[in-house]
Amino acid sequence: MKLTFLEKKHLVIPYAVFLLLFVILPLVVVLYYGFTDGNGNLSFENFIVFFSGTKTMGTLVYSLVIAVITTVVCLLIAYPVAYILAKGAYCRKHSFLMIFVLPMWINFTLRITALKEILSVLEGNLAYYPFVNTIICMVYDFLPFMIMPLYNSLSKLDSSLLEASADLGATSAKTLWHVILPLSVPGIVSGVTMVFLPAMTNYVVLDMVYNSTYIMGSLIGSYFSAYDWNNGSVISAILLMLIGFFTMFTGRVAGEKEVARS
Template sequence: MKKLRLRFSRSQLCLPYAVFLILFVIVPLIVILYYAFTNGQGHFTFDNFKSFFTNANTIGTLLYSLYLAAVTTIICLLIAYPTAYLLARSGFKKQYVLLMLFIAPMWINFTLRITALKEVLSVLEGNLSDFPFLNSVIGLTYDFLPFMILPLYTSFLKLDKSLLEAASDLGANKFFVFLQVTLPLSVPGIVSGVTMVLLPSMTNCVVLEMLYNKTYIPGSLIDSYFKAFDWNRGSMISIVLLIIIFIVTLVTNRFSDKDGERRTIL
């Protein structure tokens, strides 16, 4: 009997993804673009954008979310950096178990995690709505910390130990070794950690809502516009966010590109 051979050309192999891409990425993008630049009657207009950038309230949501995301990212970095360093550098035989413990929250259902956090916080604070900003930062940090630890951990693991030895051989004490070798070489880890925490925490309105933070962020704005069937303004804010994210990625890509070149010799 002849063996049945399955052979696909490259173009055939990428067909499933192409279908997915068109249905769920390109078509929705076109729809969003259409709504963002039209009014309720379907006429072309810039009014949606004009009203967003001239209204202090809507600009406020954007700044607030940026501020919240920045604080969250910095706190995540401050917690994750030493943790990842210790995890990767220590001679623990149970290194991976420890890493798992830090990563495990990622595998637990999001709603469950935040609800549990809510209970803990209400015991500590009494009325949750008294500390909306603090609670949001705690919630977001709790949610996104693993995304900061993982890339940092990997970049510390990759760090060639002989570089640290070379630095101390050339006269650097422990502090200088860290400052001049460890820190600069962990920049790619920092950059990808920051990207992975900053962007999602800018738009994650669910955490805020669950922790009774009534302040609007762009994510919640979109939600409220869509709930009121105002597709046009909702789409407009999506476009604004898209552009911000695009710019941030562009900036961070610069760092990681340079790094790709460096890594080749490590």
């Protein structure tokens, strides 16, 4: 009996080794490259260069601007849609959610190509509005990823709470602000996580609409093409730290919600 337990437990070994070798180790290597100079000595030089250069800082700011606007626009469109699908006029039609999620399964480069063709007919030349086109394409790409988690969280919301709120005399705006929004924070957090980081790094979208301004992802792409592993690692390390902070922050928010609920 003891032996069989050992055997089941040991099934984890291949995946543990895989994670260690191909998930953890690559990140360690990237961080090592990022925090050392050419001779392997510990150095923050690379980061000082990045954070003091106007060009590199401009890239960081531009990626943050793109990511924030994309996330906000996605949220503004996805929230009403998710609410209507979960609690509104469409709440009994589960297949409708599928229609909104379906584009997720079509290759994103093909979807962007389609949108690009439409935009170039509407605008005459895509090069006129590179920034607006970037945002439109990003929103088009990521919208389903925002609708999904919001729907999941809103459909779990107890409808009797909304009725109670109305019975106690709250206006629908008050119900939205004091009941629906707070209870859907976990959905908002996971939606934002799914959109914000990809929007900071998905430089293919910018390439496809001829936006030649760099975002953080483009820097890695260009260092990769130049075989500059050190500088590529610096950017990766910066992104990793950003992701670390981001997940720590969102993790804490989600954690607080769970504490508040219990």
